[in-house]
Amino acid sequence: METFEVLAEPNRRRILDLLLVERPVGDVVDGTGLSQPAVSKHLRVLREAGLVDVRAVAQRRLYRVRAEPLRELDEWLAPYRRLWSRRLDALESHLDAMPDDD
C-alpha cells in the first residue's frame, strides 16, 4: 500500500499524529477510541508503508513516526507549491511553520 493510500484513512492520520511521540499500542487505543485489533491493523499498515517504527520493550511495542515517506510526500508537493507562493513567500511560510526550540 502506498503512502497516499495509507494516509487516506482518517484514523491512521490520527494515529500518526499521536505517534509524533513514541507510544505503546494501548495509548493509541485510548487516544483514538478504536478497538485494539483495529489499531493493531492500522499500525501494521503504517509499518509496512514505512510510516512508523516499532521497538519491543518487554511485552509492549513502542511505535513512533518515521520521516522518510512523509519527506517524499513533501517532495511530491514541490511542483505544486509554486501555485500559491513565489520563492520568498515560500521561505517565509516555512519558517513560520517551524517550531522555535532547538
Add this chain to the structure above:
Amino acid sequence: METFEVLAEPNRRRILDLLLVERPVGDVVDGTGLSQPAVSKHLRVLREAGLVDVRAVAQRRLYRVRAEPLRELDEWLAPYRRLWSRRLDALESHLDAMPDDD
C-alpha cells in the same frame, strides 16, 4: 471526499500533474490512456474536492489545478517536517526544490 482520499488514486495524481497547465479533457484522456468517461469521473471528484477548476470554452472544458487544498496538505505536513530537518536544512531543501525561473 476529502483531499487525502482523492489523492490516494494514482490516476488522479497523474491527472493533477497534467493539469499544472490548463488543458481540455481530451488532452487528459490522451495523457493518461484512460477512457474518456473514466477521466470525466476523476475530474468530477477532483473538482468537488476543490483540487481543480473548470472553465467552459465553446464545447470544451478547460481544467487546471487549484492551490488551496494542496496548500492545506502542505500545512498538514508541518508538524512532521521537523522529523527530517532542522531549521536551516529545511531552508536548503526547499530552495533546492524550487524551480529556477521567474
Add this chain to the structure above:
DNA sequence: GCTGTACATGCCTTGACAGGCATATGCTGT
C-alpha cells in the same frame, strides 16, 4: 507452570470506489 496482560492475526460482513459500456447533454457549423 499458571494466570494475566499486551498485542497480533484470522475470518467474515459490509460498504465504497474504479472502470467498462451505453447513453444523455451541450455547442458548432452548415
Add this chain to the structure above:
DNA sequence: ACAGCATATGCCTGTCAAGGCATGTACAGC
C-alpha cells in the same frame, strides 16, 4: 434543423479495505 464532436452521467460489476469478534502468541510475576 441536423450531423458531429466534446464531455458528462447512469447502470452494473469486480475488487478491496475497515471494523467486529474470536482467538493466537509472547512476555511477566508469582
